[in-house]
Amino acid sequence: MRYAYYPGCSSESSARDQHTSSIAVTRALGIDLVEIPGWSCCGATPAHQTDRLLAASLPAANLLWARDMGLDVAVNCAACYNRLKTANYEVQHQPEMRKKVAAALNRDYDGSVKVRHIVEVLLEDFGVKNLETRLRHSLNGLKIAAYYGCLLVRPHEVTQFDDPENPQSVDTLVTALGGESLDWPCKVSCCGNSLSLTTRSDMVVDFSDAIIGMAASAGAECIAVACPLCQVNLDLRQSNIQKKTGRNYQMPVLYITQLIGLCLGLSFAELGLNKLVVSPSAVIKVVNENSFKF
């Protein structure tokens, strides 16, 4: 299995751990991620909030480079995933936009390059049954709230990812790892996105508090995420929540690829566990105590 890998800008900063854990997990499973040479930014939310042509052309350029490689695209970041898929959708459904994008890129793009999130790669392309045979450790019933956020699941006709209101992909992976995935109501709530970086970060503190609070009352011992912004907002803002409300959750927020990596027996350094703000020691303890005997 080979993919053209689109790392996205956050792979070099806030979500380096999502990037390294995905690389480590796929390498361990024999999935080949070949980085798109010279990839550039997808434009993220600021591009579509500013200019539609810019928002479609930036990702389309990267999709064309992937097409030159003759491979489907694999991507980690939910925002990149959403923008790449939106570009595909718009050039497929809006002939006017396709013409404009072709003029901007000096090349026509038909929207045909398949874009897969790493969760889809592991779950659907590689397969849960295959994954289960490779595990060396189990999460042994650890209660995990799978949190999807917005950009993977919405808009559904664009991303076509799972179910938009009650997705199960990350839950299925958690269950395969031996964890107990929880039924809880904030799976697709929004964490506040990039407001976290503006002077309205107070809003993100409220949203994160609502999400983590709901996970905690459902009994969660850990939250599993698949989006860099969700991870940073939920993990980094717990100290602000404590300051504002007195609630001290100490809730570990791990990327699903970090959880898989732990169960595959990969090193903490490869998985970037030291990048987490809230210590994942409770999760690591469970993993260490539950090894499969061979």
Next chain:
Amino acid sequence: MTIRIKKGRTGQSLRDTVVQMSGVDLSACYQCKKCSSGCTVSAHSQSPPSEIIRRLQLGAGDELLRNDLIFTCVSCETCYARCPMGIDLVPVMDALRALAVQRKAAIPKGNVPLFNSAFLKTVHIFGRTYDLGLMALYKIGTSSYSQDADKIPLLIGKKKIAFLPSFSPNLKTVKRIFEIARQNKGK
């Protein structure tokens, strides 16, 4: 609740401009308010999304461009996911935001347009986002130096922020895209 609106400027109404820019048909909205119930930010904003549509339907003028929902909207798409008429409000908000910047309406707290332009500036220069540059541009623009200052040592200590920018080798293509988008503005 009574909604009072000011009559729009003469010429093309704000509604027609927004419909044209977004490609979204606002006449289909019958005010079920599912968008407002699900909206992530409406409790923190001046108006819920259904009210923005109602105001546009009733012929609101440029005073609507000062409504802070346009700037607190995080494009989470929950409104669209739940709209029985399939009205996508995100492109509508994008259009209103662009018009607010273009027509120099007052920008509320948070200054999202400045954040967006700082973000895109780093992409224009490097081909990829440069967080430190983005934060510097935004903090200078908003004089919000103390905001979340406690997070910076943590982010640097955990290497969650890169000191040096990363350049895309395809910078020429990126610059070309920005140039063509600029030329296309308003077309």
